[in-house]
Amino acid sequence: MSKRVKIVLFGILIILVQVAAAQQRFPKPEFETGYVQPSPTTPEPRGLAVEYMDVLVLLAVLSLATWFALRSRSRRGILWLSVFTLIYFGFYRKGCICSIGAIQNVALSLSDAAYNISITALAFFLLPLLYALFFGRTFCAGACPLGAIQDLLIIHPISLPPWLRKSAGIIPVVYLGLAILFAATGTEFIICRYDPFVGIFRLDAPYHMVVLGVAFLLLGMFVSRPYCRFFCPYGVLLNWMSRFSKWHLSITPSDCIKCKLCTSSCPFDAIDHPTEESAPPPGRTYYRRFILYSLLIPVWVLVGGFIASKSYTYLSRAHQDVYLSELLIHHPELVNDPDNLDIQAFLSSGKTLDTLVEDARVVQQKFRTGGWFMGGFIGLVIGITLLNQVVFRKRKDYQPNRGDCFSCGRCMDYCPVKN
Amino acid sequence: MKKNKRFNRRDFIQSSIRASLVVSVGGIGGLALKNSTGRDWVWQIDPFECNQCGRCATECVRNPSAVKCVHAYDICGYCDLCGGYFIPGAVKLDTGAENQLCPTAALIRKFIEEPYFEYEIDEDLCIGCAKCVKGCTSFGNGSLHLQIRHDLCRNCNECSIARVCPSKAIKRVPSDTPYMIKGSFTKTTDT
Numbered sequence: 001m002s003k004r005v006k007i008v009l010f011g012i013l014i015i016l017v018q019v020a021a022a023q024q025r026f027p028k029p030e031f032e033t034g035y036v037q038p039s040p041t042t043p044e045p046r047g048l049a050v051e052y053m054d055v056l057v058l059l060a061v062l063s064l065a066t067w068f069a070l071r072s073r074s075r076r077g078i079l080w081l082s083v084f085t086l087i088y089f090g091f092y093r094k095g096c097i098c099s100i101g102a103i104q105n106v107a108l109s110l111s112d113a114a115y116n117i118s119i120t121a122l123a124f125f126l127l128p129l130l131y132a133l134f135f136g137r138t139f140c141a142g143a144c145p146l147g148a149i150q151d152l153l154i155i156h157p158i159s160l161p162p163w164l165r166k167s168a169g170i171i172p173v174v175y176l177g178l179a180i181l182f183a184a185t186g187t188e189f190i191i192c193r194y195d196p197f198v199g200i201f202r203l204d205a206p207y208h209m210v211v212l213g214v215a216f217l218l219l220g221m222f223v224s225r226p227y228c229r230f231f232c233p234y235g236v237l238l239n240w241m242s243r244f245s246k247w248h249l250s251i252t253p254s255d256c257i258k259c260k261l262c263t264s265s266c267p268f269d270a271i272d273h274p275t276e277e278s279a280p281p282p283g284r285t286y287y288r289r290f291i292l293y294s295l296l297i298p299v300w301v302l303v304g305g306f307i308a309s310k311s312y313t314y315l316s317r318a319h320q321d322v323y324l325s326e327l328l329i330h331h332p333e334l335v336n337d338p339d340n341l342d343i344q345a346f347l348s349s350g351k352t353l354d355t356l357v358e359d360a361r362v363v364q365q366k367f368r369t370g371g372w373f374m375g376g377f378i379g380l381v382i383g384i385t386l387l388n389q390v391v392f393r394k395r396k397d398y399q400p401n402r403g404d405c406f407s408c409g410r411c412m413d414y415c416p417v418k419n
Numbered sequence: 420m421k422k423n424k425r426f427n428r429r430d431f432i433q434s435s436i437r438a439s440l441v442v443s444v445g446g447i448g449g450l451a452l453k454n455s456t457g458r459d460w461v462w463q464i465d466p467f468e469c470n471q472c473g474r475c476a477t478e479c480v481r482n483p484s485a486v487k488c489v490h491a492y493d494i495c496g497y498c499d500l501c502g503g504y505f506i507p508g509a510v511k512l513d514t515g516a517e518n519q520l521c522p523t524a525a526l527i528r529k530f531i532e533e534p535y536f537e538y539e540i541d542e543d544l545c546i547g548c549a550k551c552v553k554g555c556t557s558f559g560n561g562s563l564h565l566q567i568r569h570d571l572c573r574n575c576n577e578c579s580i581a582r583v584c585p586s587k588a589i590k591r592v593p594s595d596t597p598y599m600i601k602g603s604f605t606k607t608t609d610t
Contacts, residue, residue, distance in 0.1 A: 024560045026496025033532045037492045038539070042598045043570035045461045094573055101576045109451045115591075117451050118459045121576075126448045133440055189577035202573065205480055241444075244437040320587075341472040345585030348470060 054093065055123045058143060061085055062127060065142030066135045068409065069249045075413035078141050082148035090145035095201035099124045099139065100146065100234040101192045103176070104183035111184035128234075132241035136248040139238060140228060140406040146197050147228050150220045151408060157224040157267030165269060166385060168230045173381045176233035177308075177374040178315075185366045187319040196227060224267035228406065236381075239403040248402055251411045253419055256397035263398060265414035270404035274395045282392050289390045297383035304379025309371030316360075316367040325360040328353060459594040462578040466564035466601050468588035471549035471556065475565055478580040479547070485571035486547035486580065488525070488540050488563055493602035495562035497535035502558025503551035504528055504538055520550050526563075542568070562601065569597050 061081060068077035089098065102125035109117035128139035140147045179191045192198075196212040199205025205213075219226045228235055242248070251262045251271070263271050308315075316322045324342055327334065334340050335347065346356065400411065464475075464486065475486035500512060504526055509518040514528055525544035529537045540563075547565060555563040567578075567589075581589035592599070 024494060024496065025558075026498055026560055028494070029497050029535050031532060031535065035531050035537075039493075040489045040491060040600055042600070043568060045459075045569035045572070045574065045594050045597050048459050048594065051459055096573060096575055105576065106447060106451050109454055110447070113454060116454050116456045116458070116460075119452075119455060119457060120459065122448060122451050122455065126444060129444050130441070133437060133444070188582050192576045193579070193582075199480075202480070204482060206579075209480075241440060244433055244440060246434075246437060341474065342585045345470050345472060349586060 051097075051118070051120045054089075054097065055120055055127075057088060058124060058127060061143040062131050062139060065138040065407070066131060069138050069141060069407040070135055070247055073253065073409070073412045075409040078407075078409045081142035082151055085143055085145050086148040086152065088145075089143075090149060090197075090201045091203075093145075095145055095195065095198040096192075097121060097124050098145065098195075099128050100144075100232060101189065101195070103234060103237075104179055104189045104191055107180045107183040108186065112186060129237060129241050132238045132245060134246045136242045136245045136402060136405065136407050137235075137238045138249075138407045140235070141408045144228075145201065146195075146232070147225065147406065149197055149200065150217070150225045150227060151406075153217055153220055154224040154267050155221040158222050159269055160223065162269075165229075166389070169385070170378070170382060171230050172233055172236045173378055175231060176236045177378050179233050181315070181367070181370045181374045182318060185316075185319065185363060185370060187316075187363075191233060225406070229268060229404075242405070243403045245402060249400060249405065249407045249409065249412070251398060251400060252415050252417045253412075254417055257417060258398065259416060260398065261414045261416060262411035265410045266400075267410070268404060268406060268408075270401045270406070271411060272395055272399050272401050274397055274399075275393070286390070286392065290387070293383070293387040293390055297380065297387065300379035300383035300386075301376045302379070304375035304377070304382070305372040306375065308375025308378070309368050312364055312367040312371050315371065316364045319360075319363045319367075321356060322360040322363050325353070325356045328356070456593075460591040461567075461569060461574055461594045461597050462572065462581060462589055463567050463592045463597060463599050464565050465588045465590060465599055466561075466566070466604075468586050469549070469552070469565055470586040470588070471553040471565075472585050473548050473550070474583055474585070475580050476546045476548040478583050480573060480575060480579050481571060483545075484547040484580075485568055485573070486565050487542050487545045487568050487571075488547065488549070488551055489566040489598075489600055490538060490540055491562045491564065491601040492537075493562075494560050495538070496560050497531065497537060498559060499534045499536055501528070501536065501538060501555070503555030503563045505554075507554075520554050522546070522548065522550065526551055538563070564601055566598055566600060 061084070065078060065081055068074045068081065089095070097120060102121045105117050105121040106125050108115050128143065131138055142148075175191075179189075182188055182190050194212065196209070196216045198213075199209035200213045200217075216227050258274070263273070317326065320342075324346060328343065328346075334343050338344065400407075476484050479485050504520060505512065505518050506520050511518060516524060519526070523544045523546055525541045525546075527539045527541055529539060531537050549565055552561075552563050552565055555561055578589055581587075598604070
């Protein structure tokens with residue numbers, strides 16, 4: 001067959017297919033009684049302008065929180081601001097969009113060129129980080145609805161021992177790593193799926209969300225802000241930014257009189273005590289330990305990366321394609337199960353098992369390489385955390401720990417030095 | 420040597436780390452922005468990919484689901500024996516509950532003229548179970564189909580139905596074209 005004939009035949013085929021597609025089993029009737037055909041309604045989603053207004057509200061709340069924490073030193077201001085945040089971003093906006101979840105949008109948009117991040121999500125991700133770089137974690141104090149709901153329910157905070165705080169502080173890093181890995185591979189958004197408070201904001205949620213939310217709130221009455229301190233993946237980023245912030249909330253407006261009132265006011269154990277004057281200068285053991293712990297960091301990175309990349313088979317099962325292909329390979333008899341929706345949908349899609357397995361392999365490969373990054377990152381953080389334990393820093397006063405401090409302002413309220 | 424009190428070594432390290440953090444945060448923002456089209460996104464069901472599995476009724480974070488059946492009247496055949504309305508082998512073609520496919524009687528059958536009937540959806544009753552959609556697609560024109568209603572949808576960052584949709588029919592669509600209603604929306608061929 002010549003090329004021209006082929007093209008003509010192909011053209012005819014296309015026309016036939018289109019005619020067939022336009023034809024319906026039952027042609028539309030021609031009515032004689034003057035029946036007017038209704039058209040389906042299409043209620044509009046929230047407009048783009050309103051979405052941008054959310055960004056403006058966030059900017060305003062962040063600026064106000066910063067002003068209250070750093071300039072006017074008003075705990076009351078921050079408290080009422082967090083009530084506003086809870087009502088606006090929580091109950092009115094139903095907890096979506098939030099900066100914590102926006103991590104995943106950014107991760108997905110960086111890994112998948114086909115996904116275009118919305119400006120709102122990007123602004124929600126960037127603004128609090130930039131504020132934290134200059135003013136500390138004022139976002140946590142007043143602009144985060146998840147923080148606000150926990151902060152308002154602190155009843156009897158108990159102090160946790162440092163070893164527990166430091167080791168539980170690794171959980172958010174693992175959570176952040178997993179969230180980025182799962183988002184970047186297009187698997188799922190785990191931060192949103194396991195957001196404990198979104199169900200409370202919506203007053204309507206699946207069972208597991210309600211249970212999680214209530215459990216966190218009950219725990220939060222005693223262990224203050226449990227989600228923020230031991231789970232929040234965005235808190236990890238804010239923590240780093242805040243450590244290098246240009247300005248930060250200070251407990252006293254002038255000189256510290258070392259009355260210790262602030263330490264009992266802080267429900268988050270985020271106030272560092274002054275180092276003892278009589279402490280001997282660091283000796284040889286100190287330097288030896290310092291060098292040992294620094295040299296251990298690359299080891300931690302390698303071990304972390306190795307473990308995470310080796311566990312790709314388990315992690316990648318969260319992806320639909322991998323899950324389905326493994327199911328089909330290990331349980332081929334399920335093909336005849338009419339109740340297995342995933343398999344039935346796959347069979348009717350006309351895709352072959354080979355292409356599915358190929359897709360799954362690509363995803364698994366992504367998990368393998370991503371696992372190195374994720375594990376290495378977690379290892380790095382563990383290594384640096386350990387190194388920080390042996391680093392000796394001299395402090396004269398009671399100072400907020402810049403990483404852990406949420407800038408909630410309780411300590412300034414308690415400080416007897418007023419000007 | 421006199422110590423420079425206004426700018427010591429620690430401050431220098433702090434500000435250089437801060438500067439590099441600003442640059443990296445800005446860099447991430449810039450890279451993400453490069454792909455952005457300035458549009459907002461909402462979730463919608465592609466009716467040509469939907470296989471009426473029924474998960475829309477159970478997996479939505481809202482109860483009842485934000486997914487409702489929509490009727491594209493334009494392509495409806497106004498059949499008396501409607502595959503979306505009646506159970507297969509219905510005893511009688513009337514509005515008796517035992518003959519209806521819809522579990523909540525959300526599909527309203529109205530006589531227009533001999534032999535045509537109009538089918539309207541009561542959205543307050545519809546739970547998005549897709550039983551009628553399956554019937555209409557199998558035996559009729561496929562004018563009944565599911566759509567996410569944006570007055571009900573919470574526009575979750577990741578749609579919890581999309582996560583488990585077996586045919587991957589739920590997609591992000593630009594918020595200025597938030598619906599894929601059959602008739603005006605036709606099957607895309609470039610997939």
